[in-house]
Amino acid sequence: MRKIKESKICVVCKKPMEWRKSWRNNWQEVKYCSDRCRKNKRVMKSNTPEI
Numbered sequence: 703m704r705k706i707k708e709s710k711i712c713v714v715c716k717k718p719m720e721w722r723k724s725w726r727n728n729w730q731e732v733k734y735c736s737d738r739c740r741k742n743k744r745v746m747k748s749n750t751p752e753i
Contacts, residue, residue, distance in 0.1 A: 714739035 708721045712735035719735040734740040 712736075712739055714743055 708729065709718050710732065711717070712719055713733045715735065717735055719732075721729060725732050734743065
């Protein structure tokens with residue numbers, strides 16, 4: 703039987719990301735799906751329109 707993997711939504715690109723073995727020690731702190739999103743976190747926030 704396969705274990706169901708946890709998933710989260712990236713705070714920058716809003717894409718779903720699944721648990722990875724490399725994140726096993728800090729899954730609770732993971733916010734970004736990739737280095738690209740992590741590096742662009744300020745750019746994406748400034749591009750979002752104010753409502």
